[in-house]
Amino acid sequence: MTTDAHTADQPYLTAKGFCITSGLWLVVATFMGLLGATELIAPDLTENIGWLVFGRIRPIHVNLVLFGFVTPGLLGAAFYYFPRLLRTRIYSDKLGVVTVLLWNLTLVAAVVSLAAGHTQGREYAEMIWPIDMLVVAVFVLVFINLIMTVRQRREPVLYVSVWYVCAAVVLTGATFSLGNVIWQPTSGALVGIPDAILLWFYGHNVFGLLLTPLAAGVAYYVIPRACQSPLYSHTLSLLGFWSLIVVYTHIGTHHLLQVPVPTWLKVISIVDSVAMVIPVMAFLINIWYTARGRLGAIHADIGAKFVFTGTIMYFFVSIQGSMMALPQVQRVTHFNNWVVAHAHVGVLGFAGMIALGGLYYVLPRIAGKPLYSRFLADFQYWMVLIGVVGFTSVLTIAGLVQGHAWLNGETVYRVIPQIHVYYVYRAALGLMIFISAVLGLYNILRTLYFNPGEAR
Amino acid sequence: MKMTPMAVVVGSLMLLAAIVFMVVYMPWATRVEEPSEILRPRSDVEARGRALYIANGCVYCHSQSIRTIDWGLGAERIAQAGDYILDQPILLGSARTGPDLSQEGGEHPDDWHIAHFTNPRYTRTLSIMPAVAYLGQQNLEDLTAYVQGLGLKQADRRMQRQRFWKQEAIRAYEAGPVANVEWLHATVPEGWRNLPNPYPTSEAGLARGHKLYQDFCLGCHGPVGDGMGPAQPYLYPPPLNFTILKDRGISGGILYYQIMNGITGTAMPYFKKELESEKIWDVGNYVAVYFINQSDANTEPRGIDAANEP
Numbered sequence: 001m002t003t004d005a006h007t008a009d010q011p012y013l014t015a016k017g018f019c020i021t022s023g024l025w026l027v028v029a030t031f032m033g034l035l036g037a038t039e040l041i042a043p044d045l046t047e048n049i050g051w052l053v054f055g056r057i058r059p060i061h062v063n064l065v066l067f068g069f070v071t072p073g074l075l076g077a078a079f080y081y082f083p084r085l086l087r088t089r090i091y092s093d094k095l096g097v098v099t100v101l102l103w104n105l106t107l108v109a110a111v112v113s114l115a116a117g118h119t120q121g122r123e124y125a126e127m128i129w130p131i132d133m134l135v136v137a138v139f140v141l142v143f144i145n146l147i148m149t150v151r152q153r154r155e156p157v158l159y160v161s162v163w164y165v166c167a168a169v170v171l172t173g174a175t176f177s178l179g180n181v182i183w184q185p186t187s188g189a190l191v192g193i194p195d196a197i198l199l200w201f202y203g204h205n206v207f208g209l210l211l212t213p214l215a216a217g218v219a220y221y222v223i224p225r226a227c228q229s230p231l232y233s234h235t236l237s238l239l240g241f242w243s244l245i246v247v248y249t250h251i252g253t254h255h256l257l258q259v260p261v262p263t264w265l266k267v268i269s270i271v272d273s274v275a276m277v278i279p280v281m282a283f284l285i286n287i288w289y290t291a292r293g294r295l296g297a298i299h300a301d302i303g304a305k306f307v308f309t310g311t312i313m314y315f316f317v318s319i320q321g322s323m324m325a326l327p328q329v330q331r332v333t334h335f336n337n338w339v340v341a342h343a344h345v346g347v348l349g350f351a352g353m354i355a356l357g358g359l360y361y362v363l364p365r366i367a368g369k370p371l372y373s374r375f376l377a378d379f380q381y382w383m384v385l386i387g388v389v390g391f392t393s394v395l396t397i398a399g400l401v402q403g404h405a406w407l408n409g410e411t412v413y414r415v416i417p418q419i420h421v422y423y424v425y426r427a428a429l430g431l432m433i434f435i436s437a438v439l440g441l442y443n444i445l446r447t448l449y450f451n452p453g454e455a456r
Numbered sequence: 457m458k459m460t461p462m463a464v465v466v467g468s469l470m471l472l473a474a475i476v477f478m479v480v481y482m483p484w485a486t487r488v489e490e491p492s493e494i495l496r497p498r499s500d501v502e503a504r505g506r507a508l509y510i511a512n513g514c515v516y517c518h519s520q521s522i523r524t525i526d527w528g529l530g531a532e533r534i535a536q537a538g539d540y541i542l543d544q545p546i547l548l549g550s551a552r553t554g555p556d557l558s559q560e561g562g563e564h565p566d567d568w569h570i571a572h573f574t575n576p577r578y579t580r581t582l583s584i585m586p587a588v589a590y591l592g593q594q595n596l597e598d599l600t601a602y603v604q605g606l607g608l609k610q611a612d613r614r615m616q617r618q619r620f621w622k623q624e625a626i627r628a629y630e631a632g633p634v635a636n637v638e639w640l641h642a643t644v645p646e647g648w649r650n651l652p653n654p655y656p657t658s659e660a661g662l663a664r665g666h667k668l669y670q671d672f673c674l675g676c677h678g679p680v681g682d683g684m685g686p687a688q689p690y691l692y693p694p695p696l697n698f699t700i701l702k703d704r705g706i707s708g709g710i711l712y713y714q715i716m717n718g719i720t721g722t723a724m725p726y727f728k729k730e731l732e733s734e735k736i737w738d739v740g741n742y743v744a745v746y747f748i749n750q751s752d753a754n755t756e757p758r759g760i761d762a763a764n765e766p
C-alpha cells in the first residue's frame with residue numbers, strides 16, 4: 001500500500017459526490033424509518049394521506065437505506081482509495097460526477113414512484129422498470145470508471161479492496177438485472193414459487209454481493225492504514241474473497257424454509273448458511289489480527305473506530321444469521337420482529353457503520369483539512385451504536401414474544417398490545433439515530449465546505 | 457494465486473453463472489406445474505384488487521403462506537406449491553405484523569371489510585393496520601373482492617355461506633327487533649339456549665369483561681352497548697343494540713355461544729380463536745349486567761362450583 005506524490009493532488013470529485021449523497025440520503029432514509037415506526041404506535045397519525053401509508057413508507061425506507069445511504073457511502077470511500085491503491089488518478093471525474101447526479105436522480109425517482117404506489121411489490125425489487133434501468137445504468141457507469149482506473153494503474157499488484165469492489169459492482173449489476181426480471185418490464189416478476197426463489201436469491205445478494213464486499217473493501221483499506229501495519233495474511237484474503245462469492249450466493253432460500261420449495265434447495269441453503277462462517281471468519285481474523293495490539297490507533301481515528309465496530313457487528317450478525325437458518329430456530333424467529341432486529345444489525349450495524357467509517361476516514365483527506373467536528377462524529381458514533389444495540393435488544397424481545405405466543409396458538413391480534421411498548425422504545429431509538437444523521441450531514445458539509453480548520 | 461482484473465471480474469462472473477444455473481434455473485426447470493385442488497383463475501375485479509394490495513404495501517404486514525406449525529387464521533390448510541402457479545408476482549410476504557391472509561376469503565362478510573378498510577380501529581379497537589379510506593369506495597370494493605377470493609375455491613365455498621346467511625340476517629333484521637331477536641336465538645343450538653352462566657358475578661369478573669369489551673367489541677356495539685360504535689354506518693345488519701335483549705329469552709349460554717361462534721353472514725365475528733373460555737363468560741356477563749341489565753349468572757342448573765369461586 002504505497003502512494004505517490006502523483007496521486008496526491010486529485011480533486012476526488014466523485015468520492016466527494018458519493019459522500020454527500022450518502023450523508024444526505026441517510027437523513028431522508030432514517031426519517032422514513034422513524035415515520036414508519038411512529039405509525040406502528042399511532043396508526044392514525046397520518047390517516048388517509050395515501051402516500052405516507054405504512055405500506056409505502058416501508059419500501060422507501062428500505063430502498064433508501066440500501067441504495068441511498070450505504071452503497072454510495074461505501075463507494076465514496078472506494079473512489080478515494082482506488083486511485084491511491086493503484087497509484088494513478090481516477091479514470092474520469094467527469095464521468096464520476098455524472099454518475100453521482102444520475103444516482104441521485106434515480107433515488108428521487110424511486111421515492112416519488114414508491115410514494116405514489118408504483119411498485120412491483122417484491123421486497124428489495126420494488127422499483128418499476130424505468131428506475132431499474134437507471135440503477136443498472138448507474139452500476140455500469142461506476143464499473144466503467146473503476147475498471148478503467150484499474151487498467152491505467154501504475155501499481156502492478158491488486159490489493160484485496162480492489163477485488164472486492166470490482167466484484168461487488170459487476171455481480172450486483174448482474175444479480176440486480178436478474179432479480180428484477182428486467183426482461184419482463186410490466187410485472188418484473190416470474191410466476192409462482194420460482195419467483196420467490198429468484199427474489200430471495202437476489203434479495204440476499206444485496207447483502208452478500210453488494211453491501212458485504214463493499215464494506216469489506218473499506219475495512220481492508222482503513223484498518224491497516226489506521227494501524228500502520230501490513231495486512232495479516234494474503235491467503236486469508238483470497239480464501240475470504242472466493243468463499244464469499246461461492247457460499248453467499250447459495251443461501252437465499254433460507255428465507256423460504258417454511259414454504260413449499262424443493263427440499264434439496266432448502267438443504268443447500270441451510271448447509272451453506274452454516275458454512276458462511278468460512279468467509280466471515282477469514283475476513284474477520286484477517287482484520288482483527290492486523291489490528292492486534294493497535295486498538296489505540298483505531299480508537300484515535302474516528303473513521304477507523306466506526307469501521308472496527310462494524311466488523312464486530314458483522315461477527316454478531318453472521319453468527320446470528322447462521323443460527324436463524326436452522327429450521328428449529330426459525331420456527332420461532334420467522335415472520336416477526338426478530339428478523340427486523342437482525343436486518344438492522346446487518347445493514348446499519350455492519351454495513352452502515354463501515355460506510356460512515358469510510359466517510360469519516362476519507363473526508364478530511366479529501367478536504368485536506370481535519371474533520372469539522374470530531375465531537376459531532378463521536379456523537380453520531382454513539383447514537384448509532386446505542387441505536388443498533390437498542391434496536392436489537394427491543395426487537396429481539398418483541399420477536400420472541402410474538403414467535404412464542406404464535407407457537408402457543410395465540411392470534412396475531414392478541415399479541416399486538418403485548419409488543420406495543422417495544423415499538424415505543426424502537427421509535428425513541430430511531431429518533432436518536434435520525435437526529436445524529438442530521439448532525440452528521442452538517443458535519444460532512446462543514447468539513448468539505450466552510451471548513452475553518454488549518455489546511456494540512 | 458495472482459489476482460488480475462480478469463481473474464476477479466471474469467472469474468466471479470463465471471462462478472455466479474454456475475450458481476445461478478443450480479439454485480435459480482434448476483428449481484425453475486423442475487417447478488410444480490399441476491394446480492392444487494383449490495386453484496382457480498382470479499376474476500378481473502379480484503385482479504384489480506390484487507394490484508391495489510401491491511400498490512399499498514399490504515404485503516409488508518401480511519404473509520400468504522400457511523406453515524405446518526401455524527394455528528391462526530387460515531391454518532386449516534397448509535400452503536402447497538400448486539396454490540401459487542398463477543401468481544405473478546408471488547406475494548408470500550416476510551412479516552406477520554398482521555395475520556396471514558392465505559385463507560381470508562369468507563372469514564367475514566363484505567361489509568366487515570369495508571368498515572375495517574375505512575379504519576381498522578372501527579372493527580378492531582387495538583389494530584395497528586393503516587386506514588385505507590383514501591382509496592375511495594370503488595377501490596375499497598375491489599380490494600374487498602380480492603381479499604374475499606383469498607383461498608380461491610375454498611374461499612368461494614365460504615363466501616357462498618356468507619351470502620346465504622347475510623340474506624337470512626337481513627330478512628330477520630328488517631322484520632323488526634322482536635323477530636330479529638327470535639331469529640338470532642333460534643340459530644343457537646337448543647342446549648346452549650337453556651344454559652345459564654354457571655359463574656357468579658364478581659367485581660373482578662366485570663372488570664375483566666370491561667377490558668375485553670373495550671379491546672374487542674367497542675368499535676361495533678359502542679361504548680354503551682347500543683350498537684352505535686364507529687363501524688355502525690358501514691354494517692348491515694348493524695351491530696346489535698344489546699338493550700333490546702331484555703326479557704326476550706336471553707341467557708348466559710346464548711351470549712357465550714354467539715360470542716364464541718360469531719354470526720356468519722353478519723359482521724359479528726367469532727372469537728373462539730381469540731378468547732379463552734373464562735374470557736367469553738366474563739365479557740358475556742359484562743354485556744348482560746351493564747347493557748341488558750339482566751344476568752342469569754350463578755343460577756340453577758350450574759353444576760359443582762369451580763374451585764376458584766370465592
Ligand code: HEM
Pocket residue numbers: 123207211212251254255273274276277280314317318319320321322323324325330333334335339342343344345346347350351550
Ligand atoms: C452468515 C451470514 C448471514 C446469514 C446466514 C443470514 C441469515 C439470514 C436468514 C436466515 C434470514 C431470514 C430470516 C427469516 O425470514 O426468518 C435473514 C434475513 C435478513 N438478513 Fe441475514 N444473514 C447473514 C448476514 C447478514 C448480513 C451481513 C446482512 C446485512 C448486511 C443481513 C441482512 C439481512 C436482512 C436485511 C434480512 C431481512 C430480510 C427480510 O426482509 O425478510 N444478513 N438473514
